[in-house]
Amino acid sequence: MKVYGVVFVLGALAGTCASPENSFYPNLSSPDVITAAHYDAVPRGAAHETRTSASDGAYAYCSMPHPSVDMYKEPEPVRNGSVHAELKAVLYMQRHQKRTAYHIFPHGEATLYNCDDGRPYLYYSPSDKKLPQPMHVYAQTYADATNPLTQSLANSSCQFPQMTIGGYLDGVQHGAELRALYQDKYNIIPGWPSPRTVWFRSSTAALTQDSAGGVLRGLWPHWRGAIPLHQQSEFIDTHAPPCDRRDALLDAAKSTATWKKHLRVSSSLRSKLESMLLTNTSEWRVDWDHYNDNFQARLCNGYALPCALHKDKDCVTTEEANQVFTAGDWEYNYYWVDRDNVTEAIQLTSGLLIQDMVTHLTEIANGKSALRYLHMFMHDGDIAPLAGSLGIETLRWPGMASNIAIELWESKSSGMHARVLYSGNTIRSKHGNMDWIPLDKFLHGWSRYIPHDFVAQCATPL
Incomplete structure (x- = not known):
């Protein structure tokens, strides 16, 4: 198996000999954590590579760990021999692989971004093979020197956002490692993509579809046919359903x-960055999302931290970047773990998606579905509330290809059990032991995040 890469390992929490798993759970309860700098939150990556060896299971923003032969452990009761059980099915949810940024600086970027090493394909193909088949056209982004907006924004051959070559290669590696575990070792993933036993879904965004292309190539390196990637209409997609009350809860x-x-604790850092990067506009001031997005995309794809537009030596330092990334971690933990209205917020953000997945798992357990492997391609805005619904004790910003695996194990003596992994490790949950939980109990607990009447609840004023 070929491995691509440059290693990215999160620094251990200061003053501890933390295990890789502990890197997911720093103390993010207080806003003061932003200036305390008690852990290394700076991502590291490269343009074409991801890592040179198997993940050790530590949080790694640019290429999050996932279940793999090298780090995988069976549930403790199975491992210690107290229960004899067989893995029956896996529901796998992941964020897309690394990409360019969504947010570039309001007054332009000094960095020249290059995406000529990838080809985003764009074409429509009739399902009837007797009809003319399309030319394989792809998007070739270019910057026109006569366009007055070119220099004022980003002189680039990239779209913002788009999958990068490093993201694609990481996807192939991700799929290959899932194949080695869930196909070669446990025979959950079949040798070819049978629609009877495997099912794939993505959001309507190109990023999730592009990520699926890489991961599925890793799952089936020799398959030459097409594979359906299920989507819902963007107007009713349960990945991101419109909801006024959800927005009011966030406000x-x-x-x-x-x-x-x-915001007060981080105000001096914000002031310095606004002066340097000319980001003193309203959308850059409401939270730390835009800075995180811009800096993450740079570091994950081999670019340096930004400098002032016309002052090459006035640049963001590693220490400042660490505060930015810690602020991003704190915000995600606040949104989906700590805020007072978090349960209803999760219901109105991901409740319909949870309903979809509970239905799948119930039908598999009841023998009404022959599916054994379901893989869904999502965004950080999906993974985060799902992790919150599973009771994660602390939530850092879900990194690139962060993932949740729900395994169904069957024992002749004790019935069906669930096990929940978050980025390759058993999730540490406020709801109890997620390494081995009766499936009925798990589904009952997860179902409390399904809204009883989504439309009516969304229409109810706060």
Whole structure:
């Protein structure tokens, strides 16, 4: 198996000999963590490579760990021999692989971004093979020197965002390692993509579809046919259903004393970055999302931290970047673990998606579905509330290809059990032991995040 890469390993928490798993769970309860700098939050990556060896299971933003032969452990009761059980099915949810940024600086970027090493294909093909088949056209982004907007924004052969070559290669590696575990070792993934036993879904975004192309190539390196990637219409997609009340809940969460302290603690850093990067516009001031996105995309794809537009020596330092990334971690933990209205927020963000997955798992357990492997390609905005619904104790920003695996194990003596992994490790959950939990109990607990009447609830004023 070929491995691509440059290693990215999160530094251990200062003053501890933390295990790789512990890197997912720093103390993010106080906004003061942003200036305490008690852990290394800076991602590291390269343009074409991901890593040179198997993951050790530590949080790694640019290429999150996932279940693989090298780090995988069976549930403790199976491992110690107290229960004899067989793995029956896997529901796998992952964020897309690494990409370019969504957000470039309002007054332009000094960095020249190059995406000529990848080809985003764009074409429509009739399902009837008797009809003329399309030319394989792809998007070739270019910068026109006569366009007055070129120099004022980003002189680039990239779209923002788009999958990068490093993201694609990481996807192939990701799929190959899943194949080695769930096909070669456990025979869950079949040798070819049978629609009877495997099922794939993505959001309507090109990023998730592009990621699927790489991962599925890793799953089946010799398959030459097409594979259906299920999507819902973007107007009713349960990945991102419109909901006024959900938006009001977020506004309420950002009006609390805790959130205001978060902005106050980080205000001096924000002022310095605004002066350097000319980001003193409203959308860059409401939270730390835009800075995280811009800096992450740079570092994961082999670019340096940014400098002032016309001052090459006035650049963001590693220490400042660490505060930015820690602020991003704190915000995700606040949104999906700590805020007062988090349960309803999860219901109205991912409740319909949870309903979809609970239905799949129930039908598999009841023998009404022959599916054994389901793989869904999502965004960080999907993975985060799903992790929150599973009771994750602490939530850092879900990195590139962060993933949740729900395994169904069957024992003749004790019935069906679930096990939940978050990026390759058993999730540490406030809801109890997720390494071995009766399936009925698991589904009952997860179902409390399904709204009883989504439309009515969304229409109810806060």
